[in-house]
Amino acid sequence: MTLFTPRTEIEAARLVADLALTKKPVTIQGGATRAGLGRPNQTEATISTNRLTGITLHEPAELVISAKAGTPVAEVAAALDAKGQMLPFEPMDHRAIFGTTGEPTIGGVVAGNHSGPRRIQAGACRDSLIGVRLVNGRGEAVKSGGRVMKNVTGLDLAKLVTGSYGTLGLLTEVTFKVLPRPERALTLLIKNLDDARAVAALSAALGSPFEPSGAAHLPAGLSRPIPRTILRLEGFSVSLEYRIGQLRRLLADFGELIVLEGEDSRGLWRGVRDCEFLAEPTESALWRVSTAPTRAPQVTAAVAAAVPGARWFYDWGGGLVWLSLPPTADAGAATVRAAVASAGGHATLVRAPREIRAMVDVFQPLGPLTRVTGGIKTSFDPAGILEPGRMYAGM
């Protein structure tokens, strides 16, 4: 097992070119806080980005920031915070569910397209990402996008590589458009709704002009005995007061709206973002399901009927379901896949023992898109050395 730590993109490119020549498969590693994602693969070599670090551009007035891929997320967040700004998509921190230590990197965020609750309003990681630099499997340094917000020049490879888990290239630098941090943020809480009513309440709020930036539902038993439906409002104070009043009126049928602010509010959204509510027990399998919000309760009901002890919560107005299933031989794959097939959408096995992730499909099976997916992989990495099998067996 060899660990490479290139200091520059040129070094990284030479290294990958050499590995391609000898067809030596390689794992790409940022902070290793999310190493449990994807299918396990065994490679003789690892490339770490931990020496490809540093913010390379931050123009607060232009709402843009660039950083080398190995830069800690915390460093990017702190630089933005100092100028009253933030990454719009609220990247998830996986340390809670994987029990890992170390520092998540900004390259790792892009490699997994990791987005949090604000995705519902401000878009995903891929929507904020405006430029990338990467080394493809031929050892060529390739750029896509740039540092400006509107850019339709050529094929958008930046989006294509976002969420490709290192299988298309070693990211060396990423550029985001950012947003001003809101003056004030607060949570509106409604108690005691069942799942379907909760999603209806969230849909009503998200279909209103009052722009919630978070919309989640925590069923009973997730750190509190009663179900909690939560909406987040962000913006200028005057506007928030008005929107609270309007939402009270709009959601009157669903129950009383309780306003939470400060750490009570922030803590809830951090918990939703990082899936803290389902982190324990650590041996349980964790699934992430994306579906149309109104069909989400049907997915959880189907899973609950088949798997005793299943627990879950909803983010993105119901469109994102986190499921925790007791450990079984297939981590519940057959049940989850069947439920999602009937509702539409896709499911990812986020946490399970290595041997299970080697055996079942971790990502949604590609079906008819297998051919183009394989073709794209080959077009970036003809020798098949970058994270082979990380997303799909044999690819």
Next chain:
Amino acid sequence: MSPNIFSIPETMIGFLIGFKPCDDPLVYACPNACDQNDAGTRETPNMTTIAFPAPDAGIIARRDEIVAGLAKLVAGEALITAEDELRPYESDALTAFRKVPLAVVLPSTTEEVAAVLRYCSAQGVPVIPRGSGTSLVGGATPQEDAVVIGVSKMNRILEIDYANRAARVQAGVTNLAITGAVMADGFFYAPDPSSQLACSIGGNIAMNSGGAHCLKYGVTTNNILGLKLVLHDGEIVEIGGDHLDMPGYDLLGLLIGSEGQLGIVTEATVRILRAAEGARPVLFGFPKPELAGAAVAAIIGAGIIPVAMEYMDKMAIAICEDFAKAGYPMDAEALLIIEVEGSEQEMDDQLVRIIEIAKKHGVTTIRESKSAMETAAIWKGRKSAFGATGKIADYICMDGTIPTGQLPYVLGRIDALVTRYGLRVANVFHAGDGNLHPLVLYDINDPVERQKAEDCGLDILRLCVEVGGCLTGEHGVGVEKRDLMPVQFGKADLDQQMRVRAVFDPAWLLNPAKVFPLEGRVAA
């Protein structure tokens, strides 16, 4: 120049403006005008320096056989082969390039699109996908040996799902028709290119179209959840759906903006959003362009992201005011149209903050819209910029994006460039995101001046790249900027894009003369 392009009924303008002001290029062309491409819908330079591949004589010789083959695949009225009926398809809104295609097919179903693509692929016949034909960059320019597949007959809205905030539509539906179908319920489809009355969602997807309001709502790629796509060999695949974030590689991100080179989109699931309670534009006149630029930076710096921030220079103000009588400040050197939205109270609150900042930057005129009529007039002037300019001179319109901090520098350089060429320029652009639309004025009847304007336009785009920007912010590359791609991209960058392209179209039959320079093309 064309007196007809503004002849859409006043009520339609009200509809357009009252709902979502559109912006940028393209005039108020009516769908028919766009489809028929009357000469003079928009004057464009004859860019004779841009080459097309020589038509394949073998294909042209087999024309009758190919037409007979197509006739077996689609209903009779869907196949156009007569010379006079092919004429309307000889160009898009970039009328400098006119080539009569071999045939035009207007399918009514995804299956028909698939059958035609499968046939053309097997026969080795190039295919040009077409929406409404409003591209400003030649995205739908045909070629003599190609079959045009137009999606204009596939214009139905299939499903509207308010609870999940999504609508499923066919590719030929116009951008504005989506909003039109949901606006009574308070919803809208966000991207708003100024051709939205005519342009199709399929075309928007091909070009990743923007608009004036993308500062807040994003461009096409941020507002599409799923696509039904026909691949070059006729296979029909679904990408994404009505949920967020597709599984696997982000093929939605790849397909959107791929300019018809990777397949033909026949259906889309789009995000629909609830509209704000109200919207109000305000005019800010500044004595110097730099002050307007600094005010934009200060507004963003104060944590305010207005829904639109549009800039016009003195020349553009004069042209548009003369045309629209919108009450623009004629004494100003630079004008910002800033729009806020929300409840009355929220808009008041935001405007107080914005006005305070504008005052610190020497604003000389502030005019707030007090009525729907005034709002309509303000946006009419801005949106008429291209058409009104066309009434006083011929022009070419550029579409580069720059880092907003470079604005004063770039405006100075554009001025110097234009002066050096002995031309004039009117500057109109989206100030919040740095997307410039300089209109270089010239006389189309003077071949020397025409060449100068063309060279000047290309110099401006090179300048955009030089300061860290890009060749095109929202119009696409098409044929117009194809040969400038190496200015922005290195060989490895372009090679990787072309290798991905070749995965979808190994024989380079789909819109083959676009986006990538003809020399140096690579396979998968």
